[in-house]
Amino acid sequence: MKQPLIPASESERLQALQRYQILDTASEQAFDDLTSLAAYICGTPIALISLVDANRQWFKSKVGLEASETPRDLAFCAHAICTPDKVLIVPNALEDERFVANPLVTSEPNIRFYMGAPLMTPDDFALGTLCAIDVVPRVLTEEQIIALQALSRQVISQLELRINLINLKNNIIAREEIEKNLRNTNGQLNQTLKKLRQTQAQLIQSEKMSSLGQVVAGVAHEINNPVNFIEANLSHIKSYVKDLVDVLALYQYYYPDANPEIQKQIKTIDLQYLTEDLPKILSSMEMGTERIQKIVLSLRNFSRLDEAEKKSVNIHEGIDNTLLILQHRLKATKKRPEIQIIRDYSNIPLFECYPAQLNQVFMNILSNAIDAIEFCSKPEAGKICIKTQISQTKSLVVRISDNGTGIKDDILKSIFDPFFTTKPVGKGTGLGLSISYQIVVQKHGGTLKYRTTLGQGTEFWIEIPACS
Numbered sequence: 001m002k003q004p005l006i007p008a009s010e011s012e013r014l015q016a017l018q019r020y021q022i023l024d025t026a027s028e029q030a031f032d033d034l035t036s037l038a039a040y041i042c043g044t045p046i047a048l049i050s051l052v053d054a055n056r057q058w059f060k061s062k063v064g065l066e067a068s069e070t071p072r073d074l075a076f077c078a079h080a081i082c083t084p085d086k087v088l089i090v091p092n093a094l095e096d097e098r099f100v101a102n103p104l105v106t107s108e109p110n111i112r113f114y115m116g117a118p119l120m121t122p123d124d125f126a127l128g129t130l131c132a133i134d135v136v137p138r139v140l141t142e143e144q145i146i147a148l149q150a151l152s153r154q155v156i157s158q159l160e161l162r163i164n165l166i167n168l169k170n171n172i173i174a175r176e177e178i179e180k181n182l183r184n185t186n187g188q189l190n191q192t193l194k195k196l197r198q199t200q201a202q203l204i205q206s207e208k209m210s211s212l213g214q215v216v217a218g219v220a221h222e223i224n225n226p227v228n229f230i231e232a233n234l235s236h237i238k239s240y241v242k243d244l245v246d247v248l249a250l251y252q253y254y255y256p257d258a259n260p261e262i263q264k265q266i267k268t269i270d271l272q273y274l275t276e277d278l279p280k281i282l283s284s285m286e287m288g289t290e291r292i293q294k295i296v297l298s299l300r301n302f303s304r305l306d307e308a309e310k311k312s313v314n315i316h317e318g319i320d321n322t323l324l325i326l327q328h329r330l331k332a333t334k335k336r337p338e339i340q341i342i343r344d345y346s347n348i349p350l351f352e353c354y355p356a357q358l359n360q361v362f363m364n365i366l367s368n369a370i371d372a373i374e375f376c377s378k379p380e381a382g383k384i385c386i387k388t389q390i391s392q393t394k395s396l397v398v399r400i401s402d403n404g405t406g407i408k409d410d411i412l413k414s415i416f417d418p419f420f421t422t423k424p425v426g427k428g429t430g431l432g433l434s435i436s437y438q439i440v441v442q443k444h445g446g447t448l449k450y451r452t453t454l455g456q457g458t459e460f461w462i463e464i465p466a467c468s
């Protein structure tokens with residue numbers, strides 16, 4: 001028996017075969033149709049699509065044969081692919097020295113006749129053959145040979161079609177994967193952008209706060225001394241003025257007929273009115289200085305937030321104390337009924353915080369809620385609801401809502417700005433919320449948020465993380 005030759009460029013040929021991803025795949029109707037057709041046209045009991053691998057020939061499709069592969073050494077097809085430009089025809093294997101001793105000839109399946117048309121790829125590699133086999137010697141017509149060649153080209157077309165389909169499917173999968181990744185990345189980008197915007201807003205806010213804090217501390221310090229000085233002296237002035245007025249009254253009593261020049265001057269300055277008005281002026285000056293002192297206190301609170309100590313306290317006590325201080329503002333007035341306070345307290349353990357400052361936050365938010373109810377012309381009674389909670393992450397959450405005016409859209413961006421107020425001159429300083437923001441966010445690492453509906457009310461809520 002003669003061993004088949006190895007074709008030139010064998011490794012490239014094997015690579016070409018691999019490219020079709022066909023070896024050891026299940027049978028497919030399209031290929032089986034072609035082998036059936038080959039057997040029919042050639043009138044042979046056996047027809048195969050044989051692919052010549054490194055050490056074997058493997059049958060993608062077969063008619064009339066059990067085996068699915070044979071060693072390459074025994075394969076007629078291995079000879080056929082060495083002459084790729086022509087059909088290998090063996091009319092009688094017993095008369096052909098290459099095959100006479102081949103076990104496939106000497107025993108089952110006892111091949112006598114063989115005709116193989118090489119399967120040529122577009123880049124000229126012979127992958128195997130479409131072959132027709134018989135157990136008796138035969139001679140085929142020219143038409144049969146041409147038909148087998150045509151069918152072998154169809155096998156290659158089918159292989160091409162098949163691999164293109166696989167590639168297409170892979171492409172679609174890859175594209176879908178890319179699209180999915182793109183969508184994910186897009187989502188992540190949006191998320192990052194949102195976070196960035198939030199961080200930026202917080203940075204601007206905290207930058208504003210810290211630079212303002214320094215200015216405020218300076219101004220408060222400078223105003224504090226002269227105001228105290230005025231306030232301290234005002235009480236002296238009051239008593240001195242009273243003494244002087246008393247002395248004047250005594251003079252007038254004991255010397256009613258004073259010198260005409262003095263009498264003329266008394267008339268000119270309207271001494272009667274002056275003595276009555278002077279104490280009133282002094283009282284308004286006192287009120288004025290008191291107000292300045294209050295503002296200075298707020299400013300100092302605002303800029304000296306780190307003085308007080310951190311303590312574990314009962315939050316509800318803090319809220320209740322604040323409400324007690326605000327009691328007089330809750331009472332019924334001529335214009336409105338009493339403001340109702342609804343407490344919705346959860347069971348909250350002692351909570352570590354800066355209590356004095358947190359109380360200040362409650363005070364600011366509650367005062368604003370009372371103001372919002374006061375400015376509201378609704379007939380229904382004012383209501384303030386205070387809800388406390390410990391969140392799943394163990395943070396303290398306090399929600400304070402009112403059914404007051406609500407906040408107009410166009411001022412929402414400003415309400416945390418220092419000195420921003422919509423209240424009448426002399427009523428609000430516009431520091432309440434900016435101080436509260438600083439206390440909650442900077443001092444306690446928490447958040448201060450709100451939601452509001454114009455004409456219906458506003459809810460502010462703070463969330464303060466538990467200390468680790």
Ligand SMILES: Nc1ncnc2c1ncn2[C@@H]1O[C@H](COP(=O)(O)OP(=O)(O)OP(=O)(O)O)[C@@H](O)[C@H]1O
Binds near residue numbers: 422
């Ligand atoms: N609960 C609320 N309902 C309606 N508007 C509110 C409420 N809370 C705050 N505001 C608005 O936000 C502004 C700023 O509030 P903020 O507490 O900082 O200052 P203020 O109350 O005007 O003055 P201050 O608190 O210093 O006396 C208020 O003037 C008001 O317009």
Ligand SMILES: [Mg+2]
Binds near residue numbers: 428
């Ligand atoms: Mg306020």
